[in-house]
Amino acid sequence: GAVVSQHPSWVICKSGTSVKIECRSLDFQATTMFWYRQFPKQSLMLMATSNEGSKATYEQGVEKDKFLINHASLTLSTLTVTSAHPEDSSFYICSASIPTGGVQPQHFGDGTRLSIL
Amino acid sequence: GQNIDQPTEMTATEGAIVQINCTYQTSGFNGLFWYQQHAGEAPTFLSYNVLDGLEEKGRFSSFLSRSKGYSYLLLKELQMKDSASYLCAVRDGGNTPLVFGKGTRLSVIA
Numbered sequence: 001g002a003v004v005s006q007h008p009s010w011v012i013c014k015s016g017t018s019v020k021i022e023c024r025s026l027d028f029q030a031t032t033m034f035w036y037r038q039f040p041k042q043s044l045m046l047m048a049t050s051n052e053g054s055k056a057t058y059e060q061g062v063e064k065d066k067f068l069i070n071h072a073s074l075t076l077s078t079l080t081v082t083s084a085h086p087e088d089s090s091f092y093i094c095s096a097s098i099p100t101g102g103v104q105p106q107h108f109g110d111g112t113r114l115s116i117l
Numbered sequence: 118g119q120n121i122d123q124p125t126e127m128t129a130t131e132g133a134i135v136q137i138n139c140t141y142q143t144s145g146f147n148g149l150f151w152y153q154q155h156a157g158e159a160p161t162f163l164s165y166n167v168l169d170g171l172e173e174k175g176r177f178s179s180f181l182s183r184s185k186g187y188s189y190l191l192l193k194e195l196q197m198k199d200s201a202s203y204l205c206a207v208r209d210g211g212n213t214p215l216v217f218g219k220g221t222r223l224s225v226i227a
Contacts, residue, residue: 006159034214043204043219044160093159097212103148103167106215111159 002026004096006109014117015086021079021112023050023094029074030096034106035067038091050077050094084116119143121218123205128224129195137190137221139205150215151179151190152204160204164190192223200225 005024013019023033031052036044048069049057056069068080081088091113095106120142129135141149148167152160164174166181166188178191190203202222206215 032212044217046214046216049214095215099212103165103208105150105162105165107162108159113157 002110003028003098003107004094004109006094006112008112009110010113010115012115012117013084016083017116019081019084019114021081021092021094021114023077023079023096023109025075025096028096028098030077031074031099033071033077033094033096035069035077035079036093036095038093038111044093047079047092050079052077081114084114086116089114089116119207119209119216121205121207121216123203123218123221125219126222126224128226129192131195131197131225131227133195134191134193135195135223137192137203137205137223139188139190139218141186141188141205141207141218143207143209143216145209146183147208147210147213149179149181149188150206150208151177151188152206152217154202154204154220156201163203195225197225197227199223 007022033050035047037047038044046059047062050069050071052071058064071077093111095108097104097106123139150165151163154160164179171180176193181188202220204220205218
């Protein structure tokens, strides 16, 4: 069954709108979650690492004031795309690993397809 | 820096076997992972290797040689539904995020 839940699946909105995407870990606590972005026919690019109770760590070139990350609980991280523009249209995917020790794969949410008109 | 290379596209015949190669150069190593991604969907985990050798999971097997910085994913008894992108990803330490290659788009033909 699903390990990570992401919502919403699709968002279509006007330019200038802010959009919030939620990522939840199911049946486990995730102190760390990861946010990726994927443009058509390209690979997944890490945007930021979301840390519960502290500031997110952003990758080089990702604007922290535009992509706000909040990880206020051990099962929920949110990504808010502020004042979205057409160039922000992409597939946004979150992931987390089950903290049971040893090497664990990252499990991905179903992704959010964001289309800015 | 980190560099992960895999072929862009491959085509194989239904019922056949296909091997997708991946080479990597990373500052550290804590596992190599293979994911399958169908068009428009999120990646799903297939297999991982931490130690050298072959890991087998049903029709899918993955091999790792850490000294060579090389892995491959082997798909047997190919089915049409196996047409997808296959992503090679490396974790360079601890619970650091996976770094993904660009993916190999596999087309299975009749």
